[in-house]
Amino acid sequence: MKKGTASSRKRGTNRVSTRGTGARRSTTVRRSTNQRRGRRKTILSTKTIAIITAVLVAALFITILCTQVFNKQLSHLFAKKYAVTDVDGSERKLTADEISEEVETDRFYPGISVDGVDVSGKTLAEARNMFAEIRGQQVDELVDIKFQVGNDQVKLKTSGTHLSSNIDEILNEAFVYAKSSSLEGGDGLVERYQKIVDLKKNPKNFTSSFTIGDENISALTHEVLDEYNYAPVEAKATGFDVETLSFVIEESKSGQTVDIEKAIADVKNAFAENNYKAVIPVTVSAVEPKTTAESLRAKLGKVSSNTSKTKDNANRNTNIYLICKAIDGTVLQPGEQFDFNARTGQRTPEKGYKEAPGIANGTSVPEYGGGICQANTMLYHSVMEADLQVDFRVAHSWPSDYVDDGTDATVSWDWPTFKFTNNTDYPVAIHAWYGDRWVTVEIYGRKLPDGQTIKFFGDPVLLIDEEPTETEYVADPTLPVGQKVKERAAHNHKLAKAYKVKYDADGNEIKRDEILTEYRMIKAKYRIGTLASDGTIFNMDPKTGEVTPPSGYTQPTQPTETTAPPETTVPPETTKPPETSTPPETTPAPTSQQTENPEG
Numbered sequence: 053m054k055k056g057t058a059s060s061r062k063r064g065t066n067r068v069s070t071r072g073t074g075a076r077r078s079t080t081v082r083r084s085t086n087q088r089r090g091r092r093k094t095i096l097s098t099k100t101i102a103i104i105t106a107v108l109v110a111a112l113f114i115t116i117l118c119t120q121v122f123n124k125q126l127s128h129l130f131a132k133k134y135a136v137t138d139v140d141g142s143e144r145k146l147t148a149d150e151i152s153e154e155v156e157t158d159r160f161y162p163g164i165s166v167d168g169v170d171v172s173g174k175t176l177a178e179a180r181n182m183f184a185e186i187r188g189q190q191v192d193e194l195v196d197i198k199f200q201v202g203n204d205q206v207k208l209k210t211s212g213t214h215l216s217s218n219i220d221e222i223l224n225e226a227f228v229y230a231k232s233s234s235l236e237g238g239d240g241l242v243e244r245y246q247k248i249v250d251l252k253k254n255p256k257n258f259t260s261s262f263t264i265g266d267e268n269i270s271a272l273t274h275e276v277l278d279e280y281n282y283a284p285v286e287a288k289a290t291g292f293d294v295e296t297l298s299f300v301i302e303e304s305k306s307g308q309t310v311d312i313e314k315a316i317a318d319v320k321n322a323f324a325e326n327n328y329k330a331v332i333p334v335t336v337s338a339v340e341p342k343t344t345a346e347s348l349r350a351k352l353g354k355v356s357s358n359t360s361k362t363k364d365n366a367n368r369n370t371n372i373y374l375i376c377k378a379i380d381g382t383v384l385q386p387g388e389q390f391d392f393n394a395r396t397g398q399r400t401p402e403k404g405y406k407e408a409p410g411i412a413n414g415t416s417v418p419e420y421g422g423g424i425c426q427a428n429t430m431l432y433h434s435v436m437e438a439d440l441q442v443d444f445r446v447a448h449s450w451p452s453d454y455v456d457d458g459t460d461a462t463v464s465w466d467w468p469t470f471k472f473t474n475n476t477d478y479p480v481a482i483h484a485w486y487g488d489r490w491v492t493v494e495i496y497g498r499k500l501p502d503g504q505t506i507k508f509f510g511d512p513v514l515l516i517d518e519e520p521t522e523t524e525y526v527a528d529p530t531l532p533v534g535q536k537v538k539e540r541a542a543h544n545h546k547l548a549k550a551y552k553v554k555y556d557a558d559g560n561e562i563k564r565d566e567i568l569t570e571y572r573m574i575k576a577k578y579r580i581g582t583l584a585s586d587g588t589i590f591n592m593d594p595k596t597g598e599v600t601p602p603s604g605y606t607q608p609t610q611p612t613e614t615t616a617p618p619e620t621t622v623p624p625e626t627t628k629p630p631e632t633s634t635p636p637e638t639t640p641a642p643t644s645q646q647t648e649n650p651e652g
Contacts, residue, residue: 134242139252148238155230155244163251164226166219166258176227183219183260194262195328197319199273201280201310202336208272208319215262226258261326269323273316277334283307284341287348289479292381292496299352299383299479299496304341311335351478353499356437356506358430359492360454367406368423372491374404375424376484379431379493383481384474389443390482392428393469399424410464414449414574415540425462426454427484428470430493432461435472436508436552438495440480443471447569450543456510458548458569503557509550515568516547524577525597531581533590533599538578545573 133145146154160179162172171179194215197208230247233240264272284307291300315334322330362369378396399405399421408422429452432445446468451457461470474480478498485492500506520542531537547570554563580597582590586608590599 132238134238136242136245137249139249148241151238151241151245155241155248160227161230161248161251163255164229164258165255166222166226167260168257171223171226176223179223179227180220183223197322197328198331199276199315200331200333201277204280205331206276209275210264210272213264213268213272215264217260217262219260222258222260226256229256229258259326261323262328263323266320269319270316273312273319277310277312277315280308280310280334280336281312284339286341286343287345288385289348289352289383289481292383292481292483294381294483294485297354297483297496299349299481301345301348303345304343306341307339309337309339311337348478351498353496355439355495355497355499356434357492357494358433358437359490360426360430362423362426362454362486362489362491364489365408365423368408369486369489370404370406371399371408371421371423372427373486375399375421375427376486376491376493379427379482380484381481383479385479386474386477389471389473391469391471392431392463393466398465411449414543415577421465425452425460427486427491427493428463429455429459429461430491431482431484432470433459433508434493434495437506438480438497439500439506439554440495441473441475443473444468445470447571449574450571451546451548456512456548456550457514457546457571458510458550458567459508504562505555506552507555508552511549511551514546514548516545516570518545518573520544520573520575522575522595523597524575525592525594526577526579527582527592527594528579529582529589531579531583533581533584535581536578536597537581538576540574540577542576543571543574546571 131147131149133147134151135143135145136151137143159173159175160171164171166179166183169182171182174182195208195210197210199206199208230244230251233243235243285305287304288302289299290302292298293300311334315332318330318332322328322332362372375396379392382390382395384390397403401420405420406422407418407420409416410419410422411417412419425448432442433455435442445461446463447458448460448462452460462468463470474497476498480495480497483494483496523542524540526539528537547568550567550569552565552567553561556562578597580592580599582592582599584590584601588602588605590601592599
């Protein structure tokens with residue numbers, strides 16, 4: 053029993069143990085099952101909630117939709133309706149909402165065009181792209197404006213000039229057409245609707261314009277038309293015929309003026325009216341010359357003439373002949389200046405000029421061109437008597453014997469010269485010639501008014517006439533003692549007065565101008581011999597010219613008597629050197645350097 057009991061006990065223990073394990077397993081299984089059931093319940097609850105939520109949302113949406121439809125139907129049922137007329141003329145009534153649906157759009161309305169290009173149904177951006185190329189075009193590709201000038205048709209030159217276009221502004225204007233109204237509410241919508249309907253029957257075109265700026269229009273117009281605006285050509289003396297003693301006259305030509313300012317205004321108007329192919333008539337007016345060849349000839353003739361006898365010196369007369377040829381036929385236009393040296397050039401043997409007596413520092417020397425001062429002095433006299441403007445004149449160192457004191461004029465190369473200006477409104481010509489020992493110079497041009505004449509002459513009474521109080525002596529060791537050679541003659545210091553007198557046609561004096569000329573004092577000059585027969589050089593007193601032997605000099609034991617050669621003198625001068633005379637002031641006597649005038 054005890055064994056059995058023990059065994060049973062043991063088995064029982066084992067059973068109890070097994071049961072305990074099984075119980076734990078059973079509990080775990082039950083627990084797991086319950087968890088799965090709980091999760092299933094949770095999932096079912098979430099799905100249920102989602103379904104219910106969806107149903108509720110759908111129901112809410114349907115309710116709202118139904119409410120809106122109902123409200124809309126209700127609103128439509130009770131909304132105010134407006135009468136509108138369609139394109140076919142029929143009428144119908146629409147609510148404001150219905151009209152709004154038809155007029156509101158982000159595109160151009162049908163029937164709208166810009167510059168002739170249909171933009172119906174296009175967006176503003178699409179239309180801008182269409183016109184982008186036009187905005188970038190140059191003016192010469194679009195503008196062909198021409199001017200009609202008489203028989204000529206000339207194009208406005210616009211190459212390279214860029215346009216300024218208002219295309220963007222016009223596109224905006226076309227785009228907003230009928231998109232607003234001055235009326236409010238439904239009345240405004242009706243007005244817009246009727247405008248849109250009218251577009252279908254009467255399309256509307258919006259036109260852009262191009263400008264190039266007023267300053268550009270002015271410059272371009274002047275560039276084309278300035279050449280048609282020219283002054284008349286007055287009759288003009290182009291030469292002087294010394295055979296017929298008449299001017300060679302070029303005939304006058306008519307000018308014309310074009311109204312450029314009006315043409316500029318017309319171009320601006322063409323641009324404003326978008327008329328880029330306009331032909332603009334230009335007003336042309338003829339401008340006649342004031343002076344014709346016929347009228348000029350009638351006013352021209354000989355004005356003055358002066359002549360003088362020349363010396364019996366072949367070389368000197370040759371020089372006078374050549375200088376007359378050099379100035380003969382010279383024509384001066386109004387305002388033009390004559391310069392003796394510039395006109396004649398240097399007097400050289402290559403030009404045929406000969407050596408003839410001239411004056412340098414009061415002494416006669418042979419020079420090429422000697423004697424031409426006589427021709428220049430005749431020119432000076434004729435210029436004065438033609439009432440022309442003397443600009444520069446220099447007198448000789450002492451008066452010339454072929455004119456009155458104070459009326460001579462010297463020249464030399466390259467100074468001094470003689471200058472005068474044609475101060476008239478007509479051409480002036482010089483006619484100069486030499487023949488049979490007479491030199492003559494005449495001035496041709498406009499005749500003095502009202503038969504007037506002018507005389508130019510010197511006053512025989514000198515204001516100053518002073519003889520030199522000293523003589524200049526120069527020792528000459530090449531001449532025998534006692535020989536005296538005259539190197540230079542003495543000339544008085546003189547102040548001479550000359551007159552330019554104007555007379556009327558009856559010979560009455562009406563004006564007198566005074567010209568003063570001063571001639572400097574020139575001392576006589578001698579060379580005194582100081583060479584003794586034995587070769588000794590004697591002393592000479594420069595104040596008296598007295599010759600004395602040197603200190604301690606002994607006369608040779610057998611002196612040879614010699615006869616001193618006779619005193620020699622330099623031949624008399626024919627013309628004299630320079631000195632300025634600027635009326636009415638007294639001209640100071642020239643210095644020794646200023647008196648060089650070998651051509652006088």
